[in-house]
Amino acid sequence: MARVDNKFKDYKDVWVFTEIQDHERVLEGALELLTKGREIADTLKVKLYAVVFALEAEQYLSVIERHAPDAIFYCSDKALKHYDSQIFPELYTRLIQKYKPSIVLFPSTEAGADLAPRLAQRFSTGLTSHCTDLSILDSHEHGRGILVMKRPAYSGNAIATVICPRTRPQMATVQQGVFEKKETTGRKTEIRNIPFEFDLSKLRISSLEAPVRWDKPKVPLEQASIVVAGGRGLETKRNFDRLYELSEILGGEVGATRVPVFNNWCGEERMIGQTGKTIHPRLYLAFGVSGQIQHTASVVDSEIIVSINTNKSAPITELSDYVITEDAGTFLLCLIEHLKREKRT
Amino acid sequence: MLSIIVCIKQVPDTQKALFDPKTGIIGRNCADNIMNPDDLHAIEMALSIKDMYGAKITTITMGPPQAVDVLNEAYALGVDNCVLISDPRFAGSDSLITSKVLSRAITRLGPFDIIITGCEAIDGNTAHVGFQLSEFLTIPLLTQIHNFQINSGHAIIERLYGHEYQKIQVRLPLLLAISKNTNRVRIPRLYELKTCTDRKIHMMTMDDIGGSDQEYGTAGSPTVVVDTEIFSHKREREVFAGDCSEKADMLIHKLKKHNILKY
């Protein structure tokens, strides 16, 4: 056991890949990780470093500071405006080689999911992705102060507990929303600028056209990751039609039970149920749906089910993660307004 | 003629695990072994490139002996060669070691113009292998492909990255990671379904790629799974309190936590 400890005595400190979102703001998930990272660093009695690469990283320093790292490494350059898998791994590798962190945390985003495995390969070390829990453990067998990571496996049917006992750094990507972010004051944060050094002529991928902003196209109901559906409880076509507005805001598709279809509020292709479509979205919002078996059998695989119904004992509540006892039409209007307000701020 | 290699995996059918939404208990119906869904789409990508430009497609899988079943499926779809790399000393390999084995095998079998993998396996769900292969082989990885063309040693690719739709040029060789959203997999023809089980599968072991026992399997894997617990799918049935407006706010808050609404 002492042998394990000695082997890693050079590696300490907790690092967080502080990702910048849309070159506008620090990613919420990164702030959450800084908060958790602070907790882990305190438990291990080591330091917390925030590492940020961006077009103008200076503008984010104050919000990062409020989440109490001991130091911020930042690098600014126009080549860093977007995450680039040809540049970021190289820059991070040099920092990790030089400073030897024991733990490196990344938000589980497109950038994090690219950067983390590449770094893990370069250091022949372990990476655990999409973590839903992190903790520190003193283990007889594996050593003191090791990171214990939990993540979903088997398509979400199991949770695996993973450790990285024999190599360093221990790496993890963490799903956003798992931890809460918290600002604290009173900690002195060292700010260190890292100069940008990279031979851009080495890049193998070149852009042929200026990139274009792009929103996801319509997908068939069966493949939609967000479905908002309406039933008898919406009462009128006018209410049902508001579902389209909601689905537009959320980036989803509109579905229906038998009633709206038979009332000609919408076409048959939107019907979800035994004789219609079966869906497996991440989110299923059911407005005024009572939850007869002919319908619910086709929605059970949804990750999150929210039901809005005036009847608090409607069959659909059995299946719901969140139950909202309100008039469907009224709540639909209210939700749309609140979401529109969110988007404006 | 382009040479393409596709990395595929045999996995248990974890998406068919039936659970009772009331009790959250899982049935044991995920025993069937299938080809990882993303990998089918990876093969389809290779076949589309072959249809357009002509290519020789090799499929490789790292797995136990019964993994030949997914190679039969690959033959049924229309690939030209199949390789099984199998060795008891590989047992317990994590994603890093899997990538190492595959990259060494690919180097032995190659060179290839295009290497294609699926994005994520439905058992491990790590989605590491594409990126780690890119590192081991030092070739660029492209994902979320919408359009793919080849022009004298270069690929012209239209792809999605974040909110951007990009058109880029990459010199071959390159690596593609394909997911279910990329394309629609063709149904194999009856003729190939009949003959696929007769076709030869090239076998490789640890001896063919070199290295020592310590580098592979459980011994060589830096991550260690110390526990696996069944995840309960029982529904929360959390009832929101407050008036309409408060419930709307609560819902929005929950959706952000679930990473469905972006901040």
Next chain:
Amino acid sequence: MDLSLTKSQLMIQKNMRKFATEVLDEWANVLDRESKPLPDEIVNEMGRLNIWGIQAPVEHGGAGLDTVSYAIVIEELSRVSGSIGLGVTVHNSVCLAPLLKFGTPEQIERYAPDLASGRKIGGFTVTEPQAGSDAASIQTTAVLDGDHYVLNGQKAFVTNGGIGDLFLTAASVDLKKKIRGIAIFIVEKSMNGFEVGKIEDMMGMRGNMVSELFFNNVSVPKGNVLGTPEEGFKISMQTLDIGRIGIAAQALGIGTAAYEAAAAYAMKRTQFDRPIGTFQAISFMLADMKTHLDASRLLIYRAADLKDRGLPYSTESAMCKLYASTTAMQVCLKALQIFGGYGYVKDLPVERFFRDAKITEIYEGTSEVMKIIIGNEIIKEFSRF
């Protein structure tokens, strides 16, 4: 004896089921409700998959599958749509198969590739308004005139009639000779005087354009006689032996769909505080259904196996068709009962399975004719003693 399917047969089953559920399923109700045929792009895709030439030799564009695999394909297609299964099995078993078995190399080369690829769809026509089970009493005539025959007559209930390009047609070259006067002609729809009559408005199989055919002085070259002019009846009988295995598989597919739907429903529908499937009245029905369907399957595979080994199989073919069709009808009746009111509405496919199943007891030899065949075999066997 190993009754399990080979790896290859299992893959065929899995992939045909995938094709049927992903591509054909959405058409099943449309074809039934609007009584129209499959669109061309689906027919073409089926051609690419070798479904129009399942057992045809590879050199003619087929897949060269064994007969058990053939039965599996038909079953999987029929599970989703009886109409589609019917069109495929008639084209394969009673048009393409006899062409390959009895045709000259020239005839095969001329017609087989188009049929096996699905570029042309085929049928087989014997039945006339006054001649059903009594097939020998057909009245369509074929009069020899130099290097061609002139066909005159009318055919009834021709499967694939409305869309078919080519029909193996039974006509009499000499009415006085009865059975010995019947010949089979390869008739193309492009031939002058050939006319498609009324498309039948049927209880089931509504996705198949079953129709009348009219022959008004249709000139058919001598080279289009299949086999010899005296062999027509023999060819018909052997053709029907082949065809019955396919029809049995079709009936099995329909029955299996009904049974699986009923069993799933029985475990979801709760009355009196429990799933109705846990009441013995229902579970007993399901037990009967499962047993008879399984027995049908084994009879089909046995007949298929005998055929592939070149052994006589007429009786076994009649038995599997008799049993599978009777079972399909019984299973559909029970399934509808289990669904209760929901089984009676057109929203659910159960009533379509029921309507489709019935005809399997009638066409390609009624159940009564099957019993005659089997009975004659028994009489022959026991007459020695």
